[in-house]
Amino acid sequence: MKKLLMSFLLIFCIGCTFTFPNETNINVFAKSKKETIMIDAGHGGYDVGAESNYGDYEKDINLDIALLVGKQLKSYGYKVVYTRTSDSVSWSDDNTEDLQMRCDLANKKNADLFVSIHLNSSEYEANEYEIYCDFNNKNTVKLSNSILKQLDQLYYSTNRGLLDTNETPLYVVANNEVDAILIEAGFISDDSDLYYLKNYTNNVATAIAKGIKKSLNE
Ligand SMILES: [Zn+2]
Secondary structure (H helix, E strand, C coil): CHHHHHHHHHHHHHHHHHHCCCCHHHHHHHHHHHHEEEEEEEEEECCCEECCCCCEEEHHHHHHHHHHHHHHHHCCCCCEEECCCCCCCCCCCCHHHHHHHHHHHHCCCCCCCCEEEEEEECCCCCCEEEEECCCCCHHHHHHHHHHHHHCCCCCCEEEEEEEEECCCCCHHHHHHCCEEEEEEEECCCCCHHHHEEEEEEHHHHHHHHHHHHHHHCC
């Protein structure tokens, strides 16, 4: 009888172990699987960026897109960190210090990836989206192509493709120790791009997030 009771207790204990796995272990497992992504809403605070014909500031649309990209990536299980989450910025109004601070934040927050979001502007007629990355960095080229592929499915503008930061150096890509890209999601100076970016912001953000997820999963 004693033996039977012991066996029963043993089976019960094993059952408990398998039924209620240690929660800490699950979190450690999830963490080791998922990257930390820093989303950088271009400009902000003293720096409004480009301006539309109707007085919209690039910094505000960048932020709207950035927050939605982050939200979507979080729903996929990634850890998301931001350079800014509002119009109040933590850096000075010196442009180089501003950009360096964004690169420093990527390091400080242990980001695996830095995605900067901007809008283009031109006095001439132009409507396009494009992504700047270092053509010598296979990871960011793959990531950028994956995002462009998702944006293509929205049919809101023209795909101008990838641009090499070795030819056009951009501070947050060139000076970042973390793999970095800069997305120009459309032209704020173009009425059609602007309309889509303002009214279908979530579509643009979801496409960017999906592109990131697909690239990291492959
Ligand atoms: Zn910009």
